Amino acid sequence: MAKPSDEYVRQITSPSEDYSQWYLDVVLKAELADYGPVKGTMVIRPAGYAIWERIQAGLDRRFRETGHENAMFPLFIPESFLRKEAEHVEGFAPEVAWVTQGGSEPLAERLAVRPTSETVICAMYAKWIQSYRDLPVLINQWGNVVRWEKATRPFLRTTEFLWQEGHTAHATEAEAHEEALRMLEVYRDFLEREMAIPVVVGRKSEREKFAGAVATYTCEALMGDGRVLQAATSHELGTHFAEAFGIRYLDRDGVEKPVWQTSWGASTRLIGGLIMVHGDARGLVLPPRLAPVQVIVVPIAAGKEGEAVRTRVRQLKASLEEMYRVRVDDREEYTPGWKFNEWEMRGVPLRLELGPRDLKAGQAVLVRRDTGEKIPVSQEGLVHAVGQLLGQIQDDLLARARERLRERTRTVATLGELGEAIAAQRGMFVAGWCGRGTCEETVKAETGATLRLIPFEGEVPPRCLVCGERAQHRAVFGRAY
Amino acid sequence: MAKPSDEYVRQITSPSEDYSQWYLDVVLKAELADYGPVKGTMVIRPAGYAIWERIQAGLDRRFRETGHENAMFPLFIPESFLRKEAEHVEGFAPEVAWVTQGGSEPLAERLAVRPTSETVICAMYAKWIQSYRDLPVLINQWGNVVRWEKATRPFLRTTEFLWQEGHTAHATEAEAHEEALRMLEVYRDFLEREMAIPVVVGRKSEREKFAGAVATYTCEALMGDGRVLQAATSHELGTHFAEAFGIRYLDRDGVEKPVWQTSWGASTRLIGGLIMVHGDARGLVLPPRLAPVQVIVVPIAAGKEGEAVRTRVRQLKASLEEMYRVRVDDREEYTPGWKFNEWEMRGVPLRLELGPRDLKAGQAVLVRRDTGEKIPVSQEGLVHAVGQLLGQIQDDLLARARERLRERTRTVATLGELGEAIAAQRGMFVAGWCGRGTCEETVKAETGATLRLIPFEGEVPPRCLVCGERAQHRAVFGRAY
Numbered sequence: 001m002a003k004p005s006d007e008y009v010r011q012i013t014s015p016s017e018d019y020s021q022w023y024l025d026v027v028l029k030a031e032l033a034d035y036g037p038v039k040g041t042m043v044i045r046p047a048g049y050a051i052w053e054r055i056q057a058g059l060d061r062r063f064r065e066t067g068h069e070n071a072m073f074p075l076f077i078p079e080s081f082l083r084k085e086a087e088h089v090e091g092f093a094p095e096v097a098w099v100t101q102g103g104s105e106p107l108a109e110r111l112a113v114r115p116t117s118e119t120v121i122c123a124m125y126a127k128w129i130q131s132y133r134d135l136p137v138l139i140n141q142w143g144n145v146v147r148w149e150k151a152t153r154p155f156l157r158t159t160e161f162l163w164q165e166g167h168t169a170h171a172t173e174a175e176a177h178e179e180a181l182r183m184l185e186v187y188r189d190f191l192e193r194e195m196a197i198p199v200v201v202g203r204k205s206e207r208e209k210f211a212g213a214v215a216t217y218t219c220e221a222l223m224g225d226g227r228v229l230q231a232a233t234s235h236e237l238g239t240h241f242a243e244a245f246g247i248r249y250l251d252r253d254g255v256e257k258p259v260w261q262t263s264w265g266a267s268t269r270l271i272g273g274l275i276m277v278h279g280d281a282r283g284l285v286l287p288p289r290l291a292p293v294q295v296i297v298v299p300i301a302a303g304k305e306g307e308a309v310r311t312r313v314r315q316l317k318a319s320l321e322e323m324y325r326v327r328v329d330d331r332e333e334y335t336p337g338w339k340f341n342e343w344e345m346r347g348v349p350l351r352l353e354l355g356p357r358d359l360k361a362g363q364a365v366l367v368r369r370d371t372g373e374k375i376p377v378s379q380e381g382l383v384h385a386v387g388q389l390l391g392q393i394q395d396d397l398l399a400r401a402r403e404r405l406r407e408r409t410r411t412v413a414t415l416g417e418l419g420e421a422i423a424a425q426r427g428m429f430v431a432g433w434c435g436r437g438t439c440e441e442t443v444k445a446e447t448g449a450t451l452r453l454i455p456f457e458g459e460v461p462p463r464c465l466v467c468g469e470r471a472q473h474r475a476v477f478g479r480a481y
Numbered sequence: 482m483a484k485p486s487d488e489y490v491r492q493i494t495s496p497s498e499d500y501s502q503w504y505l506d507v508v509l510k511a512e513l514a515d516y517g518p519v520k521g522t523m524v525i526r527p528a529g530y531a532i533w534e535r536i537q538a539g540l541d542r543r544f545r546e547t548g549h550e551n552a553m554f555p556l557f558i559p560e561s562f563l564r565k566e567a568e569h570v571e572g573f574a575p576e577v578a579w580v581t582q583g584g585s586e587p588l589a590e591r592l593a594v595r596p597t598s599e600t601v602i603c604a605m606y607a608k609w610i611q612s613y614r615d616l617p618v619l620i621n622q623w624g625n626v627v628r629w630e631k632a633t634r635p636f637l638r639t640t641e642f643l644w645q646e647g648h649t650a651h652a653t654e655a656e657a658h659e660e661a662l663r664m665l666e667v668y669r670d671f672l673e674r675e676m677a678i679p680v681v682v683g684r685k686s687e688r689e690k691f692a693g694a695v696a697t698y699t700c701e702a703l704m705g706d707g708r709v710l711q712a713a714t715s716h717e718l719g720t721h722f723a724e725a726f727g728i729r730y731l732d733r734d735g736v737e738k739p740v741w742q743t744s745w746g747a748s749t750r751l752i753g754g755l756i757m758v759h760g761d762a763r764g765l766v767l768p769p770r771l772a773p774v775q776v777i778v779v780p781i782a783a784g785k786e787g788e789a790v791r792t793r794v795r796q797l798k799a800s801l802e803e804m805y806r807v808r809v810d811d812r813e814e815y816t817p818g819w820k821f822n823e824w825e826m827r828g829v830p831l832r833l834e835l836g837p838r839d840l841k842a843g844q845a846v847l848v849r850r851d852t853g854e855k856i857p858v859s860q861e862g863l864v865h866a867v868g869q870l871l872g873q874i875q876d877d878l879l880a881r882a883r884e885r886l887r888e889r890t891r892t893v894a895t896l897g898e899l900g901e902a903i904a905a906q907r908g909m910f911v912a913g914w915c916g917r918g919t920c921e922e923t924v925k926a927e928t929g930a931t932l933r934l935i936p937f938e939g940e941v942p943p944r945c946l947v948c949g950e951r952a953q954h955r956a957v958f959g960r961a962y
Contacts (some may be wrong), residue, residue, distance in 0.1 A: 111519060160555055
């Protein structure tokens, strides 16, 4: 039987050769996910799920700090509920998986497996909200949703995915507006600070907004191949759903009024973004704040000094794990070289090597996953050095992603210019836009790029890139995932 | 508009009058859950979900300490997968919700909304497990499952519920056996230590075991009305699923062998158990270790001393919240008396009252939820006193539940005796059993009691309660939820 240590076999395709295959290789070989038995579904394996748990923890903490509580609403939504808000059903019905039979009985009414939960949550809010004293309602749900998609890719687009969906109800439009922007800022802060993913924030066009919303706000991120990923969205729902579901409250002035609502969400697709923003030819690169394992310790412990090395490794691990998430790989059936490849592919930010010579010299070698740099450090100063390096890696990953975003954001004046620029290199393309859906659709038809967002910041260019009329908006176009 | 403070209106039915209505009143009025729009579904409201999050945290920590990792498997299972293990499909098919349409297309094969995930997980394990080096596989999943039930009740039996399901694969039968018992012990420890719910542990009969298992182990708990609740189960699956799904590994000796498996689970039904073990006529009673809010602070702050009281309350809260989960109810539209009722119904273990007289005396009043006892304590000694009382309440709740379990566990020698005893007062009934399914079924038909478990401990009585032949087992019978 061949020993797996003989050779490191989990080679991955070069991203410059075939980015799409590189992505799949990283997902599958780093064991983040696998294909489920039903077409378009995925299994999130422990290495991927541990990243999701870190994402959950970082977001959940922020949701609580902004006053939200978690709850659980049903998976199944009666078809009649979905139909109550006209735009909503039009947007989601084509993607719904339908339950038509329960046990041995055919159902009188089909049940949608929730593609999103606005309708079922609004039905409950109509029951719970009576008075101004019941407002605001600030609820979040962590769960699974299903959207029957044709073309799927693990994490980025799957028929089932995990996400969180916040659903809030407020007494006034101003409060709802403030909430929608507050949660957009929560996402931006989380993405940049924890995931080291810089984003552009702004508003979606009418064509791209959430089905049933008044306005959709978005965080858009640039991937390693220059395509753009919608990372998280926050919607102002106005009183659309309140009117459809009868969510009304008796105000202090004795008048009954509809509530103003928001909803906002982020999903396991963030893991896809993480891979594509930081990953490289050797595999996954995890930002330290998000890494389930921050330091992998590989003892180089062959021969008679083996036991002394292993003992020292246990001591170093004990002192490190008070501060950091540390794991020791002391498996004997794999060589150190194999382990180096393995943990690099899995994206662990720092590797700590300790061999007999290090032991004698009272040092250890730290190796950065992002740069490959080897840094010998004294064992006494190890805890400090690890902390300093993890912080540095976190900062450097964000800085490099920012630099790429800057380099690959270009301003174009005409549709022709956009076509040429995007053919040369994908990225984010800033242009003036008159605000008409017809011009937006022309861009998509001619270049494949969609209007990703209308950023909050930046000057409006003088003319629409399509019709040449006076621009109303500064718009960012790009090829989207 | 009537002020809600005028009167406390959320009266609940007395448990001695109508236990079943009392239970529903507690669930609905303490806002733990509500009915979902589809028959048999529930919404878990923030107060209930916060308890679930505490249960998750306590179990998840124990799962990690015993070497398990979390993952996510798909919600949809192809019908053909469910059919691969004969007993399994027979047990679950009558309860399955079926997806037959995706978007606008009818599906070629029906998809089960998972009632449990053995089959889809085994299909993945068959792909992932090749060598002894891949074993053991120790994976847990937190998620939702659906079982199409006729008679439902919030938390206890709903068509959709939240749970965790552990699924492990091992090289040997002995390892799988050890794992199944280890996880049973994890549940027992969690139930007793955190939930203050004493349980009897043992094995299920053939008739009551999990569909597809070789053996099912169980934790059974006694509720306030004398009925018995299956709180958590752990199954030895033998090689049944491994044979059906082809999960084989190449052993060190070069021989290909099937893996030995276990699965184990606990669900949101634990919240139902919590209500029925500790709840009383005033509502929910939460054990301090599990309570999302451990101390509710109610300032009695009318009149000119109001501001001084509120200031002191803020200071006390700050010093308490370093150690405990504390909340201040300083809403002005409710009276202190209303708040006392409200937080008692919601089960908060300790109330801290502070009024102008307390302020002057340098004291505060602590009130125990479980006994109603009022304990004046000096403000200087408050942090210590709170900790001491929370510990005492936790211990006392467990002791009282243990005492009830002891009192209401009776030994019966014959079916007639069982019938009389159960008619007088429900509880757990210990009897000898010959081991035959026919005698087990007779007990159910005659008394409504089912064989809850064969405890690990205790002597086997001489004769079967039904046929009078020599008993093979000590069995516990009871009316089950």
